[in-house]
Amino acid sequence: MTKVTLIGAVRHDGKDYKPGDTFEGSTKVVQDLIRAGAAQDPSIEVDVPTELSDETVATAKAIVADAVKAAEKIKSDAEGEATDIIGKAEAEARLKVEEAEQVLTNAKAEAEKLVETGAPEPKETPTLKPVETKPSEVKKNTANKK
Structure with a gap:
């Protein structure tokens, strides 16, 4: 097994390592x-920095702020579209109710x-007569349907 100092983030065998950590593994x-x-x-x-610079932190914060703004716009647009769809559906439903x-x-x-x-007087409903069938005919018709 060989030991090294990491200068970048590494994930190995499910474990996360950060810059400056000592890693031990096969050659x-x-x-x-x-x-x-x-x-x-x-x-x-080599001296490996373990803390982020102010510039890096500021850049990361700016990226997060931009992402939040973009997410809020997407959410707002989606809510607006949903409101439009609901309004159209309600208008269509009102027309159907009026109809x-x-x-x-x-x-x-x-x-x-x-x-x-x-x-006018209602017409008489004709009386229907049951159709008589023989049990053998019922079995024959059932067999043909398979």
């Missing part, structure tokens, strides 16, 4: 980290006319 993994620029060659001594009320009013008027003028 191959350590060489890979050095080649990737995440670890310092142990034969070279249904008109149909009901017309039906009542027609019913009142029929009462006033005398409704």
Whole structure:
């Protein structure tokens, strides 16, 4: 196992390492980290900064502020679109209710006319006769449907 000082953030086997941490791993993994620029060659001594500069912090805060503004605009736009959609749906529903009320009013008027003028006598409903089938025919028809 070889030890190195990290100069970049590394995640290895589910563990997070930050710059300045000592990492211990196989020679191959350590060489890979050095080649990737995440670890310092142990034969070279270098002072690794462990704190962020004021400029870096300010830049990060500006990026976060811009992201918050963008998210708020997206949210506002989505709420506006949702309000428009709901408004259109409510207007359409009001039209349908008015249409249904008109149909009901017309039906009542027609019913009142029929009462006033005398409704024609209802026609007799024809009596339906049951169809007789033999059990063997029922089985045959069922078998053909498969």
